[in-house]
Amino acid sequence: xxxxxxxxxxxxxxxxxxxxxxxxxxxxxxxxxxxxxxxxxxxxxxxxxxxxxxxxxxxxxxxxxxxxxxxxxxxxxxxxxxxxxxxxxxxxxxxxxxxxxxxxxxxxxxxxxxxxxxxxxxxxxxxxxxxxxxxxxxxxxxxxxxxxxxxxxxxxxxxxxxxxxxxxxxxxxxxxxxxxxxxxxxxxxxxxxxxxxxxxxxxxxxxxxxxxxxxxxxxxxxxxxxxxxxxxxxxxxxxxxxxxxxxxxxxxxxxxxxxxxxxxxxxxxxxxxxxxxxxxxxxxxxxxxxxxxxxxxxxxxxxxxxxxxxxxxxx
Amino acid sequence: xxxxxxxxxxxxxxxxxxxxxxxxxxxxxxxxxxxxxxxxxxxxxxxxxxxxxxxxxxxxxxxxxxxxxxxxxxxxxxxxxxxxxxxxxxxxxxxxxxxxxxxxxxxxxxxxxxxxxxxxxxxxxxxxxxxxxxxxxxxxxxxxxxxxxxxxxxxxxxxxxxxxxx
Numbered sequence: 123x124x125x126x127x128x129x130x131x132x133x134x135x136x137x138x139x140x141x142x143x144x145x146x147x148x149x150x151x152x153x154x155x156x157x158x159x160x161x162x163x164x165x166x167x168x169x170x171x172x173x174x175x176x177x178x179x180x181x182x183x184x185x186x187x188x189x190x191x192x193x194x195x196x197x198x199x200x201x202x203x204x205x206x207x208x209x210x211x212x213x214x215x216x217x218x219x220x221x222x223x224x225x226x227x228x229x230x231x232x233x234x235x236x237x238x239x240x241x242x243x244x245x246x247x248x249x250x251x252x253x254x255x256x257x258x259x260x261x262x263x264x265x266x267x268x269x270x271x272x273x274x275x276x277x278x279x280x281x282x283x284x285x286x287x288x289x290x291x292x293x294x295x296x297x298x299x300x301x302x303x304x305x306x307x308x309x310x311x312x313x314x315x316x317x318x319x320x321x322x323x324x325x326x327x328x329x330x331x332x333x334x335x336x337x338x339x340x341x342x343x344x345x346x347x348x349x350x351x352x353x354x355x356x357x358x359x360x361x362x363x364x365x366x367x368x369x370x371x372x373x374x375x376x377x378x379x380x381x382x383x384x385x386x387x388x389x390x391x392x393x394x395x396x397x398x399x400x401x402x403x404x405x406x407x408x409x410x411x412x413x414x415x416x417x418x419x420x421x422x423x424x425x426x427x428x429x430x431x432x433x434x435x436x437x
Numbered sequence: 438x439x440x441x442x443x444x445x446x447x448x449x450x451x452x453x454x455x456x457x458x459x460x461x462x463x464x465x466x467x468x469x470x471x472x473x474x475x476x477x478x479x480x481x482x483x484x485x486x487x488x489x490x491x492x493x494x495x496x497x498x499x500x501x502x503x504x505x506x507x508x509x510x511x512x513x514x515x516x517x518x519x520x521x522x523x524x525x526x527x528x529x530x531x532x533x534x535x536x537x538x539x540x541x542x543x544x545x546x547x548x549x550x551x552x553x554x555x556x557x558x559x560x561x562x563x564x565x566x567x568x569x570x571x572x573x574x575x576x577x578x579x580x581x582x583x584x585x586x587x588x589x590x591x592x593x594x595x596x597x598x599x600x601x602x603x
Contacts, residue, residue, distance in 0.1 A: 128586075129579030138563040138578065164582065171585035174539045174592055175558045177532070178459040180467070378469060380476040382443070396446045396475065398454055398468075 126150060126157050131164045180398075182424060357387035365391045370408050374415050377434040399423045404435065413437070445486055446475055452559050453494055459555050460498055462540055470497045488568040491559075495552055495569070542591035550584035557581055 126134075126147065133139050139147060151157055365384045366373045368391050375381070375393060382401070385392040393404040400420030406413050417432050450471060457467035474494045483489035543551055549570060556566045563577040572580065 127579070128582040129576075131578075132582040132585070133563065133578035136557070136563070136578070136581070167585055167589055170589050171554070172558070174542070174588060175459065175554065177536050177539050178543070180455055180458045180464055380472050382446070382479075396450060396472065398451050 125154065126160070128160075128164060131157075131161050132168065134161070135165055135168050355388060357385045357392070360384050360386045360391075365393075368408070369406055369413050370411060372413055372437050374404060374406055374413060374435050374437050376402075376404060376417075376431050377436045379431075379434075397423060402431070445478055445490070449487060449490055450475065453490060456491065456555050456559050457494055457498065459543070459558070460495070460552070466501075470494055470501075473497060485568065487561075488565050491556060491561075492569045492571075499548070538592055538595040539588075541595055542588050545591045546584055546587055550580055550587065553577065553580045554584040554588065 130139070130147065134147060151161065360368075362373070362384060365386070368386060373391070373393070376395060379395050382394045382396050385394060389407045391406045393406070395402040395404070397420065399422045402420070402423065403418040404415060405418055406415040408414075415435060417428060417435070419428050453471045453474065454464075454467050457470050458464055461467055461470075471494060474490055474497065477493055478486065478490060543554075546554070549572070552570055553566055553572075556569055561569065563574055566572070566577050567574040
């Protein structure tokens with residue numbers, strides 16, 4: 123038998139020689155010192171090559187790795203992205219059952235909205251800043267932080283005020299929860315909530331009424347800025363046209379990203395995107411004729427990426 | 438079909454992004470291409486998802502490469518200092534410089550060799566590499582042997598040179 127060529131040696135090292143073809147190869151190696159020496163050389167070459175490739179790990183967002191290649195990433199046309207989103211959602215919309223983004227009884231609370239109406243007035247808070255009145259307790263936006271573990275629900279005093287991403291210590295909890303059945307929507311990157319969600323105290327009410335109750339609480343410190351718990355129906359997957367209708371004729375998307383699905387839960391419409399850390403959610407709602415949106419990210423999502431994605435939200 | 442795209446995503450997304458990043462050197466581009474690939478998988482679910490996903494993704498990279506004008510927009514910057522004494526190039530360079538050299542060495546491979554190497558790094562079998570790249574299975578061993586050798590040789594050669602930004 124002639125000497126073993128490098129392709130055979132590498133296939134042997136990779137464990138890719140069919141079992142039926144192994145015996146003659148092994149017999150040759152046993153008898154040929156030169157091929158044994160070459161096999162060892164190729165083994166070292168393979169190991170060195172693997173080590174080199176493994177150096178090229180995906181960098182954290184916001185860092186520029188040494189030897190970075192600054193190549194222009196072509197921006198696909200916005201219309202093309204929307205067309206893909208529409209075709210994607212048309213393909214999957216009927217195939218999914220909704221699931222609750224928030225576990226039943228997870229509780230929602232009204233955050234202290236800096237843009238809220240002055241104390242004592244009965245006007246609805248201004249949402250021009252794009253901040254929703256109601257923020258999920260277990261999910262935070264890029265501008266806020268999760269309350270420390272063990273903090274009482276609605277204990278707004280325990281929440282640190284929104285700070286710059288570079289200054290605030292941000293903890294972003296998992297935005298999505300898994301379905302109870304097959305867990306098909308569970309992302310392995312998403313950690314389960316550490317503590318069970320608090321119970322729901324009140325049924326959902328119009329946002330204006332909730333704002334009034336918040337003002338009452340502010341006017342009477344004895345009441346405290348406690349949480350107003352809401353109960354929402356489970357989330358359901360919806361079609362693109364339905365999402366647009368629910369938001370009064372407009373839907374916001376993140377330019378350049380293709381959504382996994384659209385969901386509706388109570389007043390919210392959510393555009394769900396995949397990411398390496400889990401699902402990224404662009405949550406929107408219609409408030410006084412205007413669409414307010416919040417970008418919700420899973421734990422570990424790079425802060426710089428969040429800021430950049432927020433800048434790419436388009437109507 | 439329920440859960441199918443989500444399962445695909447969970448199983449392959451990170452690996453696909455990593456391969457694309459190693460292929461392109463651009464994290465944003467890697468994620469965009471990965472997302473586009475999964476969108477296509479949802480629209481037309483493949484029977485053999487893994488080779489299909491990676492093949493589509495690599496095709497998208499090639500298509501973008503043909504369309505994108507890169508002159509004057511591509512900057513490769515690295516610097517290797519001459520070792521002051523007789524020790525290997527690795528000891529004289531920090532990790533960042535090593536990464537830059539690996540990137541350059543990888544770019545010196547031809548397209549098929551580079552892609553075969555990156556797919557193998559993602560745990561692809563020879564059958565899967567052959568299916569993804571449209572090669573004969575019997576050629577994969579030789580392709581990988583050549584790719585590995587050229588990568589290591591190019592890396593070693595780059596470690597003994599000084600380069601400037603161009």
